[in-house]
Amino acid sequence: MAGDSQKMLNGPDGRIQVPRRVAAKRESLAEGPPAPQFIADTLKHLILVGELSLGTPVTEKWMTERFQASRTTVREALNLLVAERYLDQKPYKSARVRSYSPGEVADILEARRLLEGFAADRCADATEVARAELRASFAKYASEISAQQQNSAAMAHVDLHVAIVGLTGNRELVLAEHDLMIGSLLLIDLINWHLRDSEKMYMEHLRLVNALLEPDPEEARRLTDAHLDMVLDAAHKRLPGTG
Template sequence: MPHQDTPLVLERLLRLRDRREPLVAQIAEWVGSGIIEGRLQPGQDLNSVELSNRFETSRTPVREALMLLEQEGLVEMKARRRPRVASPSLQDIRDIYQVRRQLLAMLAGLLVERATEDELTELRGRVESMRDLADKEDVDAYFWSHVQLQERMTEIVGNTTLKQILDSLALRTLMLRHLSLTRTGRLAYSVDDQERLIQAYEERDGELASALIAGATVRALRAVEEQLEQDTARTRPPGRAKRGRTS
């Protein structure tokens, strides 16, 4: 089942309130959250008949929902082939994180300049709640809390252009961000990063905050790379030679 915060995030990013057909929004939310939280794996087929049966509808709303997710990079739909969960290449993933690192560094610097003391207190409270979730090893709850934290940061900064660019990457990165947190020990590392960031914000050290959030983004990418490498090794036929890792 999707986490309770999932509908709020997907509703905004997919603009589901604008959909005239509620069933399209419901299907898009179910499939989208399944992809992001790893219940639907990259490359996995999405059977329109099975989805139609699940939601007790015709295939038309299903196709509309999948087309909506295709526009956001979560689903691949090719002629004469069944729709499937998108499977970005390693280079695509690295490119996304390279851009995201720069955008988040800018966000952190602006937050130091623009956040009020009350807003920083609010952000600290959110991070303290995330520490509790990390201690409980609740990956899904921690992940969505982290998503909400960064969304709140963009609201505080108030740079509409920056927010729009981050939103354009958001759905393509959510699956990867969730994947990075499934690595052993990653929750603890992640929340440590958030606590160091909050301290830098409170000390009004924009240069440090930008460096910290950039470093955290690089570590998240490494976790994704390691997980993908592990998944590839698990599915590699026995006896097949392992290729060297690209830089």
């Protein structure tokens, strides 16, 4: 994939090229020691397959028994999941699997539409530094999904959308986009799990990034709106409690 990434960055017309690639499919987690990251990854998998429903309490006691791990290890795993917003935890309360109300889903995507749509409208004014960061972010995203590295692919997806808003040159908007993307990590992961079509998602991002780099503000705005419409529709159709 490294060679393909170079091709993407050095296409003859400056556009990102489509590399030969295999659509990423999430595999079951390999067995390993009860380290914090392994436990966190396993809990993510349990959420995606429905063994842990949205809103379900996740207690230290249950985790230590399930994984035969120390409380210290379990707490580290919980902290990882809370930081990525897969779990919510209030002081002196057990953690719970993150849940999304219909209103929250709509609010998140409306806010993203404002930020990413503004970036599309302003893409012709982006600096070369911001454009280079977008190319690099897309290359990283493409590499991670081709390698079927789910966790790093999820964070690369966050970084890609942050880089899109980075075209505006507005640091406050970039920080806001980062918070929105981190807050919706579980939402996007659940949608991708149900859709099982990483090739389609890859191509949507490829077309959008190319329009932003062209630059073609009108096409970039159209593709931004279409992508977020798809995410909203998938959330309403496939996720419990959001329809």
